Amino acid sequence: MEEARMAVGMLLAGEGITAESYKQLTEAMFGSYPMRGDDAPEGLIIHTAGASDQGWYIYDVWDSREHFERFVAAQLGPAIEATGAGGGAQPQPQFFPIEVLVKGASASV
Numbered sequence: 391m392e393e394a395r396m397a398v399g400m401l402l403a404g405e406g407i408t409a410e411s412y413k414q415l416t417e418a419m420f421g422s423y424p425m426r427g428d429d430a431p432e433g434l435i436i437h438t439a440g441a442s443d444q445g446w447y448i449y450d451v452w453d454s455r456e457h458f459e460r461f462v463a464a465q466l467g468p469a470i471e472a473t474g475a476g477g478g479a480q481p482q483p484q485f486f487p488i489e490v491l492v493k494g495a496s497a498s499v
Contacts, residue, residue: 433457
């Protein structure tokens with residue numbers, strides 16, 4: 391029997407990305423800002439992004455780390471190189487296993 395793969399949380403904290411460069415990256419990858427649900431990369435369960443006093447934070451839940459890494463290779467990495475967002479540096483995410491994921495009735499912000 392095949393072992394079930396566990397979803398992973400991914401956090402990018404700060405990384406030199408601003409609200410403007412995040413918008414620029416999103417438009418470069420998906421042609422619009424914000425990204426539409428139909429444009430979500432394969433394996434993405436939820437995506438959140440916003441500013442804090444320490445910088446811009448991105449928190450995602452992915453089906454697997456491999457899905458995120460494929461997204462970086464195919465879309466995010468090339469968009470960073472093309473736009474120079476975050477000083478052109480590739481992201482250094484933190485990953486952790488998702489033990490519990492609860493989806494509420496309302497997802498509007």
